[in-house]
Amino acid sequence: xxxxxxxxxxxxxxxxxxxxxxxxxxxxxxxxxxxxxxxxxxxxxxxxxxxxxxxxxxxxxxxxxxxxxxxxxxxxxxxxxxxxxxxxxxxxxxxxxxxxxxxxxxxxxxxxxxxxxxxxxxxxxxxxxxxxxxxxxxxxxxxxxxxxxxxxxxxxxxxxxxxxxxxxxxxxxxxxxxxxxxxxxxxxxxxxxxxxxxxxxxxxxxxxxxxxxxxxxxxxxxxxxxxxxxxxxxxxxxxxxxxxxxxxxxxxxxxxxxxxxxxxxxxxxxxxxxxxxxxxxxxxxxxxxxxxxxxxxxxxxxxxxxxxxxxxxxxxxxxxxxxxxxx
Ligand code: UDP
Numbered sequence: 011x012x013x014x015x016x017x018x019x020x021x022x023x024x025x026x027x028x029x030x031x032x033x034x035x036x037x038x039x040x041x042x043x044x045x046x047x048x049x050x051x052x053x054x055x056x057x058x059x060x061x062x063x064x065x066x067x068x069x070x071x072x073x074x075x076x077x078x079x080x081x082x083x084x085x086x087x088x089x090x091x092x093x094x095x096x097x098x099x100x101x102x103x104x105x106x107x108x109x110x111x112x113x114x115x116x117x118x119x120x121x122x123x124x125x126x127x128x129x130x131x132x133x134x135x136x137x138x139x140x141x142x143x144x145x146x147x148x149x150x151x152x153x154x155x156x157x158x159x160x161x162x163x164x165x166x167x168x169x170x171x172x173x174x175x176x177x178x179x180x181x182x183x184x185x186x187x188x189x190x191x192x193x194x195x196x197x198x199x200x201x202x203x204x205x206x207x208x209x210x211x212x213x214x215x216x217x218x219x220x221x222x223x224x225x226x227x228x229x230x231x232x233x234x235x236x237x238x239x240x241x242x243x244x245x246x247x248x249x250x251x252x253x254x255x256x257x258x259x260x261x262x263x264x265x266x267x268x269x270x271x272x273x274x275x276x277x278x279x280x281x282x283x284x285x286x287x288x289x290x291x292x293x294x295x296x297x298x299x300x301x302x303x304x305x306x307x308x309x310x311x312x313x314x315x316x317x318x319x320x321x322x323x324x325x326x327x328x329x330x331x332x333x334x335x336x337x
Contacts, residue, residue, distance in 0.1 A: 011081050013036065013038070014039075014040060014076050016039075016087035019041035019046030020041065020047075021188070023046065024046070036059045037059065038060075039060075039061070042064065042067075045090065045199070067087045077117060082123050083125070089105045093198070093199065102159060107162050110166040110169060110170075114173045117173075117178060118173055124181075125241035127183060128184045128250070131160045132184060134157065135149070135295065142300040143184070157292075174248055181247060184251065185233055186299050187225045188227075188253075189319065190233075191322060205264065214277050217261055219282070220280065222261075223294065226257055227257075228255050232313055236251065237253065239304075239309070243308055249307065252304060253299075267316070
């Protein structure tokens with residue numbers, strides 16, 4: 011199968027590249043390396059089934075070149091991470107909305123099936139936990155920059171359905187805090203990467219708010235499995251799926267766990283939100299997936315428990331810091 015992965019040098023994208031190449035498929039990656047990293051795909055450059063194009067999804071000519079001949083498009087290129095969209099709201103919205111429109115339009119012209127990578131962020135601060143795919147969403151006011159991300163990704167989902175009405179084959183996945191090796195080693199975009207770096211450096215682990223907010227972290231191998239099932243199964247056409255693990259943990263407990271696994275002397279520091287962010291901020295209190303639809307239609311179940319996944323993520327992060335010459 012010929013597959014284009016937009017954002018294929020990013021965290022989830024590059025793991026999809028590994029998996030598809032290992033299965034013998036042809037893979038093209040389109041990535042502008044803004045948050046993606048060449049190091050994530052470097053090991054494939056000698057493979058003649060792999061093609062890398064440095065380019066941006068806002069540039070239709072680059073997308074057109076990359077998409078030519080593709081049967082499947084895994085659309086992961088996006089401005090991701092709440093810190094990014096809070097600091098760069100306009101850029102984030104343009105990439106996430108206009109870029110997705112370019113990809114959907116050209117996939118439609120090409121006749122390729124599309125998997126849209128969306129996010130559990132679209133549920134916003136809903137209290138209807140666990141979040142079911144068809145449940146109502148609850149977002150805060152537009153003056154809170156964070157909600158621009160959920161709004162843009164929800165608009166992407168609406169656009170995907172609109173293209174489906176025109177005959178494009180689409181499926182959507184909503185990731186629940188995916189983590190694992192290749193999380194940005196600068197600590198960007200994920201609380202796990204950030205806490206691990208702090209713990210390994212013996213710096214305070216900065217828990218925002220009271221630390222009782224929860225997340226349901228999903229190990230990368232599970233995220234990849236769920237993505238490919240949703241991208242390829244006939245039953246998944248026109249459907250949206252939560253890709254997550256039904257294991258909920260408070261951020262404070264996560265900090266304790268990372269401190270334990272890294273054997274770190276770091277203190278755990280509670281940081282008020284108004285010190286952590288320069289704009290007013292809202293944080294979903296609980297984020298927990300209803301995993302029954304993915305189980306029923308795709309036979310998908312996330313397997314890796316958090317402690318096991320954390321050990322693998324920490325081991326990788328240690329190696330990165332050693333390579334970078336950290337003390
Ligand atoms: N968080 C934290 N300390 C940090 C970074 C994040 O306590 O240094 C919290 C953040 O407020 C949120 C959770 O960790 O409650 C997950 O944050 P992340 O940015 O990983 O993803 P989100 O689930 O918010 O999209």
